[in-house]
Amino acid sequence: MNHNISKFPPDVSKLFKARPPLQYKRQVDYPLEKRQTNPHITGVSHLLGSQLNEYRNRFSEGSSNEHIKEYEKAVTSKINELRSLDEKLKNWEPNNDPNIKHTDPYRTIFVGRLSYEVNEVELQKEFIKFGEIEKVRVVRDKITNKSRGYAFVVFTNPQSSKLACKEIGVHRGLEIGGRTCIVDIERGRTVKYFKPRRLGGGLGGRGYTKMYRKSDRPFRRPVMERDPVILPNPKTFPTRPVYTGPSRFSRSPASTQTASSMPSNRYGANAGQEVPPVQTSYRSRNARAQESNKVQKTEEPDY
Structure with missing residues (x-):
């Protein structure tokens, strides 16, 4: 697009003036038709020929990636x-x-983290205090008949099951057979979309055992057996001397004279002597305003 720059003043038309063409520079590299490899450079096939043949004979089908197989x-x-x-x-x-x-x-509660030696009789003795029990069942393996570590207790009254869950719960726990057990409601038939622990759901895990381990940290004692931190008594610290001189709000000459005639107790000297309280003449703004309002009210004439 051509623009007529004659209508602009000379100082503005200089801005639109075309620049000179680029200066020609000779190429440094050789042209494509004249390029060739240095004749003094030779290949390395005669040096690695025997090793390459040996490798091909040894691994005719190529080497297998064992680490990739482990990932897969x-x-x-x-x-x-x-x-x-x-x-x-x-x-x-x-x-x-x-x-x-x-x-x-x-009317059913779930008891988890049970010891493998606990049976139905011991569970009935522990939960009979919450109400009458209809049935106690410790879940066992069908082949070995060994306990799976959890049980179900059925009460005759639903209020008893609610009381047991409220008193014990998941966080407080109840010690049965040397282990702290948890109590929860039966979620399999009462909670929608619930999955047990053995099917990929639940709220299980063995993270609760970390605080009771004693041999996992050889250089550090368990948390439960640490010595309590003993803080020093603050009364045993030396107290800083308190300044009991005249107040900075004091303006009366009597108080200034009394304070100047008394020995200074700023650095703890004469600490045993009793110092009389210093009277100050400072009043707040609110007090002065209230006093002025009282004076104005008394001066108003009564018609």
Whole structure:
């Protein structure tokens, strides 16, 4: 696009003046048709020929990446585990369980973190104080008949189950057989979309055992056995001397003379002598305003 710059003044038309063309510079590199490899540079095939042939004979199909196989194996096992959990979860029907089919879920409590040696009789002795018990069941393995570490207690009254969950709960716990057990409601039939621990859900884990371990930190004692921190008594610290001289708001000559005639107690000298209180003539702004308002009210004439 051509622009007519004649209508602009000379100082402005200089800004639109075309620049000179670029200066030609000779190329430093050779042109494409004249490029070639340095004749003094030779290949290394005659030096590595025997080693390359030996490697090809030894690894005819190439080397296998073992570390990649380990990663793939871990990923595959995790995927298979999730698939098996999904299949078990589809077949899990707590309402059709023959062990709890004819029981009320609102009268049932869950007892977890049980010791493997605790039986039904010991559980009944611990929970009989909350109300009459209808049934106690410790979940055991079908093959070995060994306890799985949790149980269910069915009361005759739903208020008893609520009282047990409220008194013990998940955070407070109850010591049974040398272990701190937890008590919770039966969530399998009362909470929607609940999944047990063995099917990938729940609120389990063994993080609660970290505070009771004694051998996991050889250079540090457990948290439960640390010595309490003993703070020094603040009364034993030497107190800083207190200034008891005249106040900075004092203006009366009597108070100034009294304060100047007395020995200075700023640095602790004559600490045993009693110092009379200093009277000051300072008044706040609110006090002065109230006093002036009283004077004005008394001066107003009464018609």
